[in-house]
Amino acid sequence: MSIDAGSDPDAPPTQPNVADLVEELDELEATVDSPEERERVESVRETALSVSQQGSFGRIISGFDRADASEALLGSVLFGIPMFVEGGTSEVGAFLAAYPPFLIGTVGFTFALVFGILYVAEIQDVRVVDPLFGFIPQRFAGVLVIASTTALLLMTMWGRLTWSEPLVAIGELAAAILPMSVGGALGDILPGS
Structure with missing residues (x-):
């Protein structure tokens, strides 16, 4: 060496x-x-x-286990609760439904932002181990699935989705999933586990 x-x-x-x-x-x-x-x-x-084991920062993070999933869930919920209780999410969802290219752009931006936080920003040394289908990092997929599922379940339970207009509901979900995914990514990697 x-x-x-x-x-x-x-x-x-x-x-x-x-x-x-x-x-x-x-x-x-x-x-x-x-x-x-x-x-x-x-x-x-x-x-x-x-x-x-060098503390919270400076460790190498690899794999994606139950502890990582629970940290991502906590981060998603912390960043998501404000999105559920305010009406702005519904307004943004209606706007995104009216402009589908912006809806697609929001989803793409969410993917890019989460990928950037995990693998490009170098907040931690995050390694890809055993990618799904040979190319999808487990941590990336895990954070997005956890944030999306949490948004869908909580927004449905709290009556925050406009199911009578499916495209509006998708827009509302996209508006909530973006910050929740950021929270999930940060919640997962900041503790360094």
């Missing part, structure tokens, strides 16, 4: 961290030939990820 001291030769060397180790293991995995060697590298990677 290389240690880069930067441009100042008198500066103390930086200490490698778990992310550096995982990066080295990724490079090593690309060079091994046998399935047994790959399994060994994967085992060492999993061990490294499991011992990366």
Whole structure:
């Protein structure tokens, strides 16, 4: 593992961290030939990820389990309750129903925003492990499904969806799911678990 001291030769060397180790293991995995060697590298990677207990920030986050799902649910509910109790959500839903390209744009923006929070903004080092169908990150799908299901259930229970006009109901859901997905993503990754 290389240690880069930067441009100042008198500066103390930086200490490698778990992310550096995982990066080295990724490079090593690309060079091994046998399935047994790959399994060994994967085992060492999993061990490294499991011992990366550096507090709330700076840990490597991978997979998506029940704890992650409950954190995403909590974040979704916290960001969603204001959307359920105010009339603005219904107004936005009616507007989106009248302009379907804006409705589609809102859904696309929600997907892009959640993906950006999880994987681009580098709030935490979030790794994709075992993607669904080979390309959909579990954490991304989990946050969106939890926020969408929570919005659908709570807004239905509280009489906040206009079911007599299905496109308006979809617009109302889209308006609520956007902030709920943001809350779910942040609720999931900020604790660092």
